[in-house]
Amino acid sequence: MGFTGRIGFLLLNPREAFKPENIDSRGLGEPFGLLVAFSAVIGVLVSSLLLAAVRLFAGMAEWFGFEVGSLIASVSIIVSVAVTVCFIILAVVLWALISVFTHLSARYLFKGSGRYSGALKAYGYNSVLLSPTVLGLLLLVYLPGLAPLSIILVVISTVWLLFSWVTAVGSYYNINGGKAFFSAFIIPLAFFSLVALAVILPLASTFRGFAV
Amino acid sequence: MNASTVAGSIIIAILLAGAVGAGINLSLPQPVAAFPAPTKYREVYVGKPEDYPNVKKVNLEVSMEMGGVELKASGENLVYMLGFSRKASGKPLVKTEVSDGVLTVSAVAAGGGLEILLGRNYVYNVDISIRSGGFKLAISDQLQVESLKVTAASGGGYLSLEGSPSLKNAELSLGSGGVVLDVKAEGFKGSSKLTVSVDSGGVIVKPLKLAGDVGCRIKATVESGGLSFKPENFTVVESAKNTCEIQTSNYDSAVSRLNILVSVGKGGVLINQELADVIRQMPQAYPQMGGV
Numbered sequence: 001m002g003f004t005g006r007i008g009f010l011l012l013n014p015r016e017a018f019k020p021e022n023i024d025s026r027g028l029g030e031p032f033g034l035l036v037a038f039s040a041v042i043g044v045l046v047s048s049l050l051l052a053a054v055r056l057f058a059g060m061a062e063w064f065g066f067e068v069g070s071l072i073a074s075v076s077i078i079v080s081v082a083v084t085v086c087f088i089i090l091a092v093v094l095w096a097l098i099s100v101f102t103h104l105s106a107r108y109l110f111k112g113s114g115r116y117s118g119a120l121k122a123y124g125y126n127s128v129l130l131s132p133t134v135l136g137l138l139l140l141v142y143l144p145g146l147a148p149l150s151i152i153l154v155v156i157s158t159v160w161l162l163f164s165w166v167t168a169v170g171s172y173y174n175i176n177g178g179k180a181f182f183s184a185f186i187i188p189l190a191f192f193s194l195v196a197l198a199v200i201l202p203l204a205s206t207f208r209g210f211a212v
Numbered sequence: 213m214n215a216s217t218v219a220g221s222i223i224i225a226i227l228l229a230g231a232v233g234a235g236i237n238l239s240l241p242q243p244v245a246a247f248p249a250p251t252k253y254r255e256v257y258v259g260k261p262e263d264y265p266n267v268k269k270v271n272l273e274v275s276m277e278m279g280g281v282e283l284k285a286s287g288e289n290l291v292y293m294l295g296f297s298r299k300a301s302g303k304p305l306v307k308t309e310v311s312d313g314v315l316t317v318s319a320v321a322a323g324g325g326l327e328i329l330l331g332r333n334y335v336y337n338v339d340i341s342i343r344s345g346g347f348k349l350a351i352s353d354q355l356q357v358e359s360l361k362v363t364a365a366s367g368g369g370y371l372s373l374e375g376s377p378s379l380k381n382a383e384l385s386l387g388s389g390g391v392v393l394d395v396k397a398e399g400f401k402g403s404s405k406l407t408v409s410v411d412s413g414g415v416i417v418k419p420l421k422l423a424g425d426v427g428c429r430i431k432a433t434v435e436s437g438g439l440s441f442k443p444e445n446f447t448v449v450e451s452a453k454n455t456c457e458i459q460t461s462n463y464d465s466a467v468s469r470l471n472i473l474v475s476v477g478k479g480g481v482l483i484n485q486e487l488a489d490v491i492r493q494m495p496q497a498y499p500q501m502g503g504v
Contacts, residue, residue, distance in 0.1 A: 001216070003220070004216075005217045006220065007219070007220030007224065008215065008217055008218060008219030008221070008223070009216040009219075009220070011216075011220075012215055012219055038227065044231070044234035044235070045230060051238075135226050135229075138229060138233045141233065
């Protein structure tokens with residue numbers, strides 16, 4: 001099966017596509033490439049939207065007499081590159097972390113069979129479900145009037161991504177849907193919630209100290 | 213070609229389209245967005261002297277739901293000009309009627325901007341009603357305004373007197389918002405009464421510039437809030453926490469008199485000073501706000 005056939009197979013039959021014999025036989029390069037490609041394109045599109053918003057505020061600023069148009073033009077490429085790089089780094093970090101927690105849960109908590117590299121590959125391949133998000137952002141950049149459709153596409157993408165990721169974990173580790181949902185979603189969510197609390201609580205107490 | 217290949221091709225096509233689209237968007241020169249956004253519609257109604265040969269007095273009644281009104285003197289010889297600009301559909305309704313040498317112009321608009329130009333050879337009674345929006349009224353040159361009434365439920369306004377205009381009576385009334393009075397009418401003649409009332413908000417009467425033979429009295433009251441005045445060139449008649457009255461020393465003997473009455477429900481009033489001066493004085497007035 002060729003590259004496009006494999007990608008399509010992931011969408012049309014995820015239960016079969018994420019079976020160990022289909023995942024373990026592939027290298028890590030292809031899923032990693034897909035993850036980076038999708039996160040880079042989303043990063044560039046988001047930076048385009050950010051710059052459009054900045055230009056709107058710059059228009060208001062110029063109306064008030066601040067000449068910022070040339071400044072915006074000169075920093076737009078830097079902003080785009082920075083946002084895109086940030087998106088790629090974030091995607092790679094999430095890829096590694098979510099795969100780790102999913103693997104630990106599925107392999108050791110629920111006694112599934114599978115390797116960490118398999119979780120990484122499944123997650124990487126799963127990033128093709130970001131394509132509705134790409135389409136939604138592209139519409140938003142060129143046809144802002146279709147913003148409601150863009151939002152619908154992003155929501156569809158998110159739900160589909162989650163559903164497919166849970167299916168992939170269940171199929172690859174050979175565990176049932178509930179265990180797969182717990183491993184693929186609840187455990188990583190719990191970890192990120194704890195990290196968020198660990199960051200927010202000290203900050204909150206610091207600001208409370210300022211308020212007193 | 214099977215279904216998987218088709219689906220995969222669509223995904224790759226979307227990815228490539230996203231990459232190419234984003235690249236094109238970034239490479240194209242993107243000008244800073246115009247602000248305010250350009251108007252889509254503009255209607256201009258002009259009354260020329262030849263259209264109204266026997267008219268000497270004009271009653272102008274304007275009613276707007278939402279938007280801004282700017283009134284000023286025209287450089288041309290005309291009776292009136294109403295220039296409506298808006299982004300949405302909804303054509304304004306303008307009616308004219310002449311009776312006993314008085315032209316009545318009534319305009320109703322849903323929203324947008326309205327520019328009003330008045331001529332110098334007519335006496336005007338202007339009544340502007342805005343539900344929500346702003347107004348900028350520049351009574352300048354030799355404009356003759358007998359009565360100026362502005363009512364706004366919410367918004368902001370600016371009234372300036374410049375040159376040698378005639379304004380007998382002005383009433384600016386706001387539900388919530390702010391009004392700035394800027395009087396620099398050194399050629400001001402006659403007597404004038406400016407009444408500003410704001411239920412909730414603020415009024416600023418900027419430092420006045422009047423000819424030496426013009427007497428001026430300013431009375432301000434605030435029900436709840438603050439009041440600040442600078443008695444420079446004025447004699448303080450009354451000064452209390454929520455009210456003040458100041459007048460020029462020549463007020464009683466002056467032939468031309470300007471009376472300004474300010475009334476604010478909840479809010480603040482600055483008399484005979486600039487807001488910037490008050491902000492500059494803040495570190496001295498309130499040391500705890502001035503930093504270390």
